Amino acid sequence: MMAREVYLDNSSTTPMHPEVLKEMQTLLERKYGNPSSLHRLGNDAERTLSSSRQLLAEQLGVKSGEIYFTSGGTESNNMALAGIARRNYRRGKHLLTSKIEHPSVLEPLKKLEVEGFQVTYLEPDRNGLLDPFQLAETVTPKTILVSVMHVNNEIGTIQPIAEIAAAIKRKNPQTIVHVDAVQSFTRLPLSPREQGIDVLSISAHKFHGPKGTGALYIRGGILVEPLLAGGEQEKGLRAGTENTPGIAAMALAARLNSENRKEKTAQSKIFKEKMLSSIETAHPWAQINGPRKAEGVPNILNISFPGLKGEIILHALEEHNIFVSTGSACHSRKNKPSHVLEAIGAEKAALDGAIRISFSSMNTPEEIEYAASKIPQVISELKAFMS
Template sequence: MKNMEIYLDNSATTKPYSEVIEKVVYALSHDYANPSSLHRKGVEVEKNIKAIRSEIAKTLGAKDKEIYFTSGGTESNNTIIRGVVNLHKKRKNHIISTSIEHPSVLNTLKDLENDGCEVTYLDVDREGKIDLEELKKAIKPTTCLVTIMHVNNEVGSIQPIQEIGKYLKSLKDKVYLHVDAVQSYSKINFRPSRYNIDFMSVSGHKFHGPKGIGFMYIKETNRIKPMLTGGGQEIGVRAGTENAPGIYGLGEAIKIINDDLNSKIEKISSLKNLLKEEISKNIEDIKINSPEDGVCHILNISFKDIKGEVLLHCLEQKGMYVSTGSACSSKKKGSHVLTQMKLTNEEIEGAIRFSLSDLNTEEEILEAVKILKEEVESLRKIIRRS
């Protein structure tokens, strides 16, 4: 009998909704014209993209002209960070970030450091959270940008973005706030204007949209130096022919996810709590690394005497899919996030990230714990015997 597929790696990517796939196929087979073309078919695609942009803006309480389509989180992070710094670096070249950012931010900052920028990396506590007072102390006359992820992709810790935005707004000299919202959009119901966010990055495949599509929120009063120049698409901020199939799919995913978003968040949170309770009840010698007040969909747990990568492959054989950390850095040794949270080497090696979506069910969670218990006990018998 074939194993039930239990997909618990939704922070890496999500399964697209069937309606999203239909929209992508429709765009590829019917609305294939270039949106910049002057003929009827091109104008129709342009009109549909404009309507999708407007729908996205509504979900954020933003204006249509504040939404710019990109290829996803990495491009959005690069475009915003580099775009802000390149515009201001002659006068202000200091950036503040954290030590647990996504590689698309950390590696961009390293590159900018090589070009003469100064970067302050804020430490985090054992729950993966920054100290707001440390951020305040780090600000200098030369600070142009604070770039901080809203939700950490490995442990689910939530940074105090609203408080950061409020403080930066109170400063006499403007310091921009960029938020990597890749793991928080659709998991936390918020609006960037209420958080005083200047720039924000979002990726479609994290909430059942297609891969290769995302968007940036850029507050209308802000400017950046474009990273891609060319035909003037996206109001000159991001050149290149629009990815109409991706945008169609993204629009459909956003439409579905925002249909009673709070209920979806509650469902995912309930499933995460069930998973945590059942693992805690049925499996000994574990350490929960995710904070109690973490995001609804991420649960990171270390299993004593177990290597996470070995357990991952054992679970895979039973049709259960999890992660040892960020998919973008999973082939590298050790988690920089768990290291910064001061976990021991053994705890880091034994860590597994479970990440859920609204497509998961209670039946899957209970079956997942049953499989996990069997595999952990089996591995421990072998390891503890040797």
């Protein structure tokens, strides 16, 4: 058994980068002032906020005044959807999304339906891809908001965001385009201005930053109703004392994780190919869920072993210090099949037998070597036990 954990559940969350952890510790210890305080400690904290905002804005090629700090991806998505819908309903009450969004998009939309909004949920193809023209066809003069994720957290599909935004704006230039970029920010190039994105959500713990910290880019001029009532922080859009250490750590993590992107992507590809070839050689009956190559990110591999149970595989791998996920971590404590795998037409046996293996730049070739030999072996043992 390998002494160290082989953590292959990076789409659920990532370990913090050691430098980010150090930075956060220093801030927690020494820069504990409230950014709203008028004294020196307050000013120090305010400067930290401001430089972090600038850093994130530079990563996205937007203005720093267009970045709002939140408590993570869930809050950013809620703020984008409920905040925009409730503030812009006079222009129309139609919202558009897909069936494979994260629950932090689908659940606020359900609440908005109760409030009287109409939501259209589009079906992806078997690889999880949305068709920009099909999306645009459903846009009406009353469509105020479209929300589409950039990278799917369960199967890794990359949506053609620029084409989607362009098709939507051709049909209705007023429609606001929100993108949940929680899984893609720092890993894939993102440029809201060039891609036609008006509002964009990110979350620090998906790129080696701390949990409970995120941000929302809101293009200047877009009206959003705040979710929280309170102080005037974040220009009154997000009340509550800012999490300065978390925010500074997020900005540093964003910079570090964006560095050498090409090399990191190439490494992920090698990891995914190694894993796939070992599994498929030993178990040609395994089924890949979602895209194999170009339309998918190299750091996510969703694979089903029909006849076995994802949860049993997960625990069997845990015995060998290998940590993966069944479908999506957000669902895995509920005994419900993945809505994403259902939407791409996976059959019952594939739904039950799915595991997700997700890499990060902190994984090493030795870890992948170990996991790629162990996983097929564990599957063989489980299969023998079942028959």
